[in-house]
Amino acid sequence: MGLAMSGEVSIRLLVDGRFTLPKALLVFGKYFGETYEAALKPMLIVSEGERILVDTGIGPLPAKHTRFHKVIRKPGEGIEAQLKALGLKPEDIDVVVNTHLHFDHCGNNALFKNAKFYVQADELRYAYAPDKFMKNAYIRSFFDLEVDYVLIRGRYKLTEHVWLLPTPGHTPGHQSVVVELPDGRRVVYCGDAATLRECIERRNIPGVLWRADVALRSIDRLRSIRNAIYIYAHDNEQLELLLP
Ligand SMILES: [Zn+2]
DSSP, X not given: OOEEEETTEEEEEOOOOEEEEEGGGTSTXXXXXXXXXXXXXXXXXXXXXXXXXXXXXXXXXXXXXXXXXXXXXXXXXXXXXXXXXXXXXXXXXXXXXXXXXXXXXXXXXXXXXXOEEEEEHHHHHHHHSOOGGGGGGOOHHHHOOSSEEEEEOSOEEOSSSEEEEXXXXXXXXXXXXXXXXXXXXXXXXXXXXXXXXXXXXXXXXXXXXXXXXXXXXXXXXXXXXXXXXXXXXXXTTOOSOOOO
């Protein structure tokens, strides 16, 4: 399994299964007509005793969405099953970070009753009133909850080892998460700023966009991080975090 433990910070990718979508939604201007089984991979970080979950996977989709997306889970997959395998319940999570509020990233927010939710203020505002072209990507019941939102503006240091980094473009308030390991390497949870490996390696912007120019700038910001180990939100060939 992808358990990466290093001194006082440990990281694990969880598997919430996969969902189908047109691959052209993942990379701008490519893959027309292709369907992709996109991985869903929330990340669990334990830092300074805080249990931090980055993204909560895809929620139970309304019929309007199941016509377009099939959710595929093997036994043992899914956010609750994955936490259970680690001896954890949803109530044990102290902090949830949502990279953004698209339905495949905040779908299980409601499970985490004891968590504070760290979201960029620009993202929460936009989620309630998205542009027409972005409406289908937000499902209000997934994020409009009686929970404790901590609204972030810009960079934010969550713990000694964990940073939130604004990476807008895919959405107005998208953020990525950087975990600094004691040996100097940095695990960079890109979110949908980099849906697939080629987004970082070839500077290919996502297919779903609020602003293309801003998205490219965010990719360049992620590329400028030294000693980075990138995690791509939906790359189905990268399911584990392996730290050699
Ligand atoms: Zn998204």
